[in-house]
Amino acid sequence: xxxxxxxxxxxxxxxxxxxxxxxxxxxxxxxxxxxxxxxxxxxxxxxxxxxxxxxxxxxxxxxxxxxxxxxxxxxxxxxxxxxxxxxxxxxxxxxxxxxxxxxxxxxxxxxxxxxxxxxxxxxxxxxxxxxxxxxxxxxxxxxxxxxxxxxxxxxxxxxxxxxxxxxxxxxxxxxxxxxxxxxxxxxxxxxxxxxxxxxxxxxxxxxxxxxxxxxxxxxxxxxxxxxxxxxxxxxxxxxxxxxxxxxxxxxxxxx
Amino acid sequence: xxxxxxxxxxxxxxxxxxxxxxxxxxxxxxxxxxxxxxxxxxxxxxxxxxxxxxxxxxxxxxxxxxxxxxxxxxxxxxxxxxxxxxxxxxxxxxxxxxxxxxxxxxxxxxxxxxxxxxxxxxxxxxxxxxxxxxxxxxxxxxxxxxxxxxxxxxxxxxxxxxxxxxxxxxxxxxxxxxxxxxxxxxxxxxxxxxxxxxxxxxxxxxxxxxxxxxxxxxxxxxxxxxxxxxxxxxxxxxxxxxxxxxxxxxxxxxxxxxxxxxxxxxxxxxxxxxxxxxxxxxxxxxxxxxxxxxxxxxxxxxxxxxxxxx
Numbered sequence: 001x002x003x004x005x006x007x008x009x010x011x012x013x014x015x016x017x018x019x020x021x022x023x024x025x026x027x028x029x030x031x032x033x034x035x036x037x038x039x040x041x042x043x044x045x046x047x048x049x050x051x052x053x054x055x056x057x058x059x060x061x062x063x064x065x066x067x068x069x070x071x072x073x074x075x076x077x078x079x080x081x082x083x084x085x086x087x088x089x090x091x092x093x094x095x096x097x098x099x100x101x102x103x104x105x106x107x108x109x110x111x112x113x114x115x116x117x118x119x120x121x122x123x124x125x126x127x128x129x130x131x132x133x134x135x136x137x138x139x140x141x142x143x144x145x146x147x148x149x150x151x152x153x154x155x156x157x158x159x160x161x162x163x164x165x166x167x168x169x170x171x172x173x174x175x176x177x178x179x180x181x182x183x184x185x186x187x188x189x190x191x192x193x194x195x196x197x198x199x200x201x202x203x204x205x206x207x208x209x210x211x212x213x214x215x216x217x218x219x220x221x222x223x224x225x226x227x228x229x230x231x232x233x234x235x236x237x238x239x240x241x242x243x244x245x246x247x248x249x250x251x252x253x254x255x
Numbered sequence: 256x257x258x259x260x261x262x263x264x265x266x267x268x269x270x271x272x273x274x275x276x277x278x279x280x281x282x283x284x285x286x287x288x289x290x291x292x293x294x295x296x297x298x299x300x301x302x303x304x305x306x307x308x309x310x311x312x313x314x315x316x317x318x319x320x321x322x323x324x325x326x327x328x329x330x331x332x333x334x335x336x337x338x339x340x341x342x343x344x345x346x347x348x349x350x351x352x353x354x355x356x357x358x359x360x361x362x363x364x365x366x367x368x369x370x371x372x373x374x375x376x377x378x379x380x381x382x383x384x385x386x387x388x389x390x391x392x393x394x395x396x397x398x399x400x401x402x403x404x405x406x407x408x409x410x411x412x413x414x415x416x417x418x419x420x421x422x423x424x425x426x427x428x429x430x431x432x433x434x435x436x437x438x439x440x441x442x443x444x445x446x447x448x449x450x451x452x453x454x455x456x457x458x459x460x461x462x463x464x465x466x467x468x469x470x471x472x473x474x475x476x477x478x479x480x481x482x483x484x485x486x487x488x489x490x491x492x493x494x495x496x497x498x499x500x501x502x503x504x505x506x507x508x509x510x511x512x513x514x515x516x517x518x519x520x521x522x523x524x525x526x527x528x529x530x531x532x533x534x535x536x537x538x539x540x541x542x543x544x545x546x547x548x549x550x551x552x553x554x555x556x557x558x559x560x561x562x563x564x565x
Binding site for chain 1: 273312315316317318319335336338339341342343344345346347349350351353354358362363365366367368407410411
């Protein structure tokens with residue numbers, strides 16, 4: 001376990017020393033604060049608008065950091081030859097893979113926490129009320145980061161780094177935004193089209209389930225605890241599936 | 256803990272093929288056979304593209320062979336128990352530029368399974384050995400190639416491995432760094448440990464090795480003791496008075512030195528020697544003295560490989 005933690009630690013140190021999270025943290029603050037200035041004009045309902053912008057912007061940026069970080073891990077290790085001395089030690093490829101996953105997952109979760117603290121502070125400054133759903137939303141967003149980290153890390157052993165960032169971003173954002181649209185599209189289709197939509201619907205992770213933005217924006221009640229528990233299991237299962245697919249290739253990859 | 260076998264590296268009928276981006280199959284190693292015995296220091300030399308680095312990758316378990324068997328410490332290449340006894344230095348690794356040297360070694364100490372309480376002392380000792388004490392808190396990103404190689408050597412010798420496998424260990428190092436690396440390897444050799452290293456620096460190989468394995472096109476060309484290789488090539492040295500520069504020298508004849516008003520020629524075969532003598536006679540230049548000496552490893556290398564461009 002110490003070996004996995006050691007590799008994860010290097011991944012986390014790298015992310016924070018590269019200062020990526022800080023840059024997007026400042027960017028997010030500027031966007032949300034800019035949107036918040038509208039509420040100073042006293043227009044009714046602008047609080048909801050600011051919340052919506054805040055969650056959307058930080059959500060997008062968190063996904064971006066997670067995907068970019070996960071996508072560069074193994075390709076950079078191979079390109080810079082840092083993987084060779086690593087694997088020359090008594091360390092298995094599975095341990096390297098898990099260490100990388102753990103590192104990206106923790107880093108992305110920390111970024112979500114930082115963004116959430118920033119949002120909370122800005123909402124307080126702008127006198128926008130925050131409910132308990134906000135905290136549920138933070139938890140679920142962190143869970144979704146683990147799925148995205150697993151997916152991107154796994155794709156990194158199949159695709160080029162650039163291709164992986166594009167595909168992972170598209171998949172993550174499309175599943176957050178258009179998952180429900182698949183059901184609507186399906187009703188108008190026949191034959192193989194239905195089969196394609198069904199396959200996509202059941203194969204891809206439903207990241208929209210982890211997004212409580214609308215609940216928080218429209219002051220809906222908090223989600224029951226069993227839902228959070230079920231989503232935790234869902235995230236764990238999908239992460240494991242992605243990891244298994246990635247590990248299958250990484251295990252036999254000629255370096 | 257595994258016992259150290261007599262043959263620490265055994266490669267039998269190794270063949271490695273890979274596909275290029277254009278789909279062409281390249282055979283990097285083609286029926287390679289070699290053995291390294293316990294306590295030996297063996298140089299693995301050959302021209303660019305001879306298959307040295309590919310063979311080492313297979314040896315470390317980074318790459319699967321197309322055919323053949325490779326054993327390290329009596330175990331299949333890449334076996335976890337074998338890796339506990341092996342130190343490895345890759346050809347120019349960049350390490351983690353955002354970590355400092357101490358943090359880098361700390362990470363490797365964890366992976367090397369060095370007990371937590373002993374780590375810092377071991378790291379201090381290693382930093383001292385590779386002359387990085389005082390620079391250990393600087394980010395590796397600012398290190399020169401030589402300093403990076405020192406970090407690499409420190410991680411390779413960490414935990415006193417029984418076998419060191421080094422890929423181009425002195426490549427691109429300045430003379431001081433090269434001297435330091437040689438000193439560390441000599442120390443290793445003195446402890447009866449085994450070293451297997453590839454290098455283009457034939458002078459290093461000459462100074463360090465008991466035995467040399469010369470490969471080309473993925474096969475072993477020659478495998479022998481260094482002295483035997485040198486004796487296989489005899490150089491004929493001919494000294495004449497005056498600074499002589501004939502318009503065309505016979506094949507195999509080179510100007511060896513020009514100093515103290517004398518010109519020294521070197522002929523790498525009996526035929527070349529005879530042709531040189533003929534030329535000097537034709538020019539009416541008397542020979543001051545002439546003798547034979549064993550050739551260098553470089554002479555042997557050039558003689559065996561020729562002047563082809565890889």
